Every structure is written in structure tokens, then in C-alpha cells.
Amino acid sequence: MRDIAIEFLLPARLDDELDVELIAASRRSASMTFSQRILRRVDGAVLTTARVRAACVAAADFRPCRIPDDLFPQQMFPEKKPMGHTDMENANQ
Numbered sequence: 001m002r003d004i005a006i007e008f009l010l011p012a013r014l015d016d017e018l019d020v021e022l023i024a025a026s027r028r029s030a031s032m033t034f035s036q037r038i039l040r041r042v043d044g045a046v047l048t049t050a051r052v053r054a055a056c057v058a059a060a061d062f063r064p065c066r067i068p069d070d071l072f073p074q075q076m077f078p079e080k081k082p083m084g085h086t087d088m089e090n091a092n093q
Helices: 087-091
Strands: 003-008 018-027 031-040 046-055
Touching: none
Parallel strands: none
Antiparallel strands: 003 046, 018 031, 031 046
């Protein structure tokens, strides 16, 4: 994690069933940003919200590295084109 901002809005109780939502916001070559919400299933109350920025680093030296294109489904970040494609190539397809 590069940074994270969390708001704890309401408490969860011991036997509450919870749902977690993850919404992809943006993706750059070596980092991505997404939002998360935790909701109480019975009434849909939002208990927690978070905005997360995660960075991809190389295991050997912990330096930033490119996020592999096949790590996430394309529909998760629809504005992101596969690496190596240009607008001209896409127009010719």
C-alpha cells in the first residue's frame, strides 16, 4: 500500500453479515487507486469507506515496477489500453 484513507462510520456487531465493495478508480503503470465500502447486509448501512492507492514493486529490490496487464480483468479499468497499443492501431482495427 502506498497510502490509504479510512472512515469508520458505524460499528459492526459480532454476528453481522457484511458485504465489501471494491470500485476501481484509476490505474497507472506502477500503481492503482480504488475505493472500498463495507456494508451491513441486513440494512445496507455503510460502516466503513476507504480510498486506497497501491503500488507494484519488484520483490528483489522493492523498486516500483509495471503492473502486469493480465493481473486485472480489462473491464476493471476500462479506460486503460493494453500496453503497446496506440490510438492509431486501435483506429485501424
